Amino acid sequence: MNAPHRTVLALLAAAPLLAACEDGGVIDQLLPERGFTVTSTSMEPTLPSGTRITAERVTPDDAARGDILVVRDQRGEKYVFRLVGLPGDSIELREGLLLLNGTPAQHSPLGTYTVAGEEEGENPLPPQTMTRLSETLPGSAASHDILDLQETELDNFGPVKLGEDEYFLLGDNRDMAADSRLGPQPMGLGIVRSQQIMRRVILPADAAKR
DSSP: OOOOSSOHHHHTTTGGGTTOOOOOOHHHHTSSEEEEEOOSSTTTTTSOTTOEEEEEEOOGGGOOTTOEEEEEOTTSOEEEEEEEEOTTOEEEEETTEEEETTEEOEEEEEEEEEEOOBOSSSSOBOOEEEEEEEEEOTTOSOEEEEEEOSSOGGGOEEEEEOOTTOBEEEOSBTTSOOSTTSOTTTTOOOSBOGGGEEEEEEOOHHHHOO
């Protein structure tokens, strides 16, 4: 792969805004279902920025590998990422490939995908054309699409063994997501505890299509 034009740290300079959702307050947290708006590109192509989603309340015991979850970080920010690691799992990324308990995820190329640029903020970004891949997690029959930009600092991680109350989440836009690979200080989600899991996303019809 070619070296990136910008480092991942530069791309994630506005990390607290990545995959954040509208906050409706304490009352909304008690509703069985509620709506959010995705405000970053970290879950593209599944959930493009601006997508309205519905999320249902879920307990950690009911959350399954592959679910898209709304979670809260240690600073109180909300994020939307895909659950890939459950308590007891070993997680590793090697040159962009996810390994779950030593078994690699399966990838199939699907062409290219262009993520819109961002003109606002301290670090405006031009549009990025990325490789689109279908990913199937080990032991799963379902697949989802992910994006690969090029070689970045986020391509290699771990291996890390998750503890009894630890969950690992990744963005589908793998090279532009402040997910569990980045610690909560200064800008990432970090490894998630059960009390941080809030809701499970119900995909809108157009996002669920392949």
